[in-house]
Amino acid sequence: MVPNRKTLAGLVSAAVMLAATGAVAQDRDRELRGKEIAEAACSPCHAIGKQGASPNPASPPFRTLGQKYPVESLEEALAEGILVGHPGMPQVRMSPEDIGAFLAYLKTVQVEK
Numbered sequence: 356m357v358p359n360r361k362t363l364a365g366l367v368s369a370a371v372m373l374a375a376t377g378a379v380a381q382d383r384d385r386e387l388r389g390k391e392i393a394e395a396a397c398s399p400c401h402a403i404g405k406q407g408a409s410p411n412p413a414s415p416p417f418r419t420l421g422q423k424y425p426v427e428s429l430e431e432a433l434a435e436g437i438l439v440g441h442p443g444m445p446q447v448r449m450s451p452e453d454i455g456a457f458l459a460y461l462k463t464v465q466v467e468k
Contacts, residue, residue: 382459389453389460393417396447405464411443421465426458433457 393403402409402416409416420426433454436446449457 385456385459386463387460389456389458392449392453392457393460396445400443403464405466417461418464418466420461422468426461426465429461430454430458 390403393401397403397417398410400409400411400414402414402418405418407416415423420429433447433449434451436448
């Protein structure tokens with residue numbers, strides 16, 4: 356028996372919804388991993404969420420990074436290990452998967468000027 360158009364459209368719609376639900380869950384897991392990285396490696400100095408002051412006043416809150424440059428532009432620096440010209444900033448090394456997760460999280464906390 357060949358499914359009619361209505362049945363076929365319903366099956367396609369259900370498959371698309373299922374795939375979208377899986378992608379949303381995967382994105383959320385990735386963002387949560389990025390938040391874990393930020394909490395472990397960055398929160399001693401930076402405010403990593405949408406609110407609050409940085410524990411170190413000289414460290415910019417993560418939510419404002421996108422006001423200075425595109426968050427995606429950090430990918431190369433993260434891949435090479437962040438090195439900055441001020442004392443106290445640890446060298447941070449991340450796997451490609453962790454970099455993607457970290458950037459995904461950073462995008463979720465950005466605020467406009």
